[in-house]
Amino acid sequence: MDRSQKKELVSSMREALQEAKLVVVTQQHGLTVEQATDLRRRMRDSQAQFKVLKNTLAQIAVKETPLEGISHLFKGPTALAFSQDPIGAAKAAVKFAEANEKLIVLGGYMDGQVLSPSSIKALATLPSLDELRSKLVAVISAPATKVAVLLKEPAAKVARVLAAKSAQG
Numbered sequence: 001m002d003r004s005q006k007k008e009l010v011s012s013m014r015e016a017l018q019e020a021k022l023v024v025v026t027q028q029h030g031l032t033v034e035q036a037t038d039l040r041r042r043m044r045d046s047q048a049q050f051k052v053l054k055n056t057l058a059q060i061a062v063k064e065t066p067l068e069g070i071s072h073l074f075k076g077p078t079a080l081a082f083s084q085d086p087i088g089a090a091k092a093a094v095k096f097a098e099a100n101e102k103l104i105v106l107g108g109y110m111d112g113q114v115l116s117p118s119s120i121k122a123l124a125t126l127p128s129l130d131e132l133r134s135k136l137v138a139v140i141s142a143p144a145t146k147v148a149v150l151l152k153e154p155a156a157k158v159a160r161v162l163a164a165k166s167a168q169g
Contacts, residue, residue, distance in 0.1 A: 006057060013053065013061040013080075020082035024089045024108040024120055025073040028052070031102050039096050039103065046092040046128075048083035069114040073106045086110065087123045094124035 001009070017023055031039070043050040053061070055074040062068050083089040090108070097103045108115040115123075127135070 009053075010057055010061045013051065013057070014065060016049070017061060017067055017080070017082055018065055019084070020089075021084055021086045022082065022089050022108060022110045022123070023067060023070065024081040024093045025070055025106045026079045026081060026093055026097070027076050027104045027106055028079050029077060029102050029104075031100075035100060035102065039092075042092045042096055043081060043083075043089065046083065046088035047085050048081055048089035048092055050079060050081045050092075052077070052079040066112060067109050070107060070109045078106075085129055087126050087128060090120050090123040091128065094121050 028036075040050050055076075055078055058074045058078060058080065059071045062071050081089040081093045093103070093105055097105050105117045105120050107117055108120050110123075
């Protein structure tokens with residue numbers, strides 16, 4: 001990779017990381033191609049991206065940005081997971097790391113704060129934004145459903161009485 005390609009990679013990574021709601025720093029030792037493909041697929045399913053970067057390029061990408069606080073985590077074979085969903089990258093990374101000891105969650109960054117590995121794991125246990133939305137819709141629509149059933153019930157009783165009377169004769 002020549003110098004211009006590196007500059008382009010660093011600038012695109014800087015932009016992507018600054019736009020991300022969550023950045024998870026991981027360390028990977030000896031993932032097979034199949035495992036790496038599985039991890040990337042899980043990240044895509046969580047609307048997250050997973051990028052392996054040289055540490056020097058990652059440090060340059062976060063230099064003089066709010067993300068500079070995570071640069072001390074860039075040691076060894078580093079990879080970054082990042083997403084627009086505040087917990088998507090955390091869920092995918094933690095779930096994969098629990099099943100595969102070759103991936104280690106080192107920490108992360110969210111809303112101006114550097115996160116510890118335990119904070120990332122705590123984020124991963126939260127329901128996703130879509131799950132929260134569906135629960136909220138269920139809670140909001142439940143009273144309306146009950147009201148509709150109650151309003152419909154007296155008419156149903158009258159219809160059953162009329163049907164019983166007509167059956168008698």
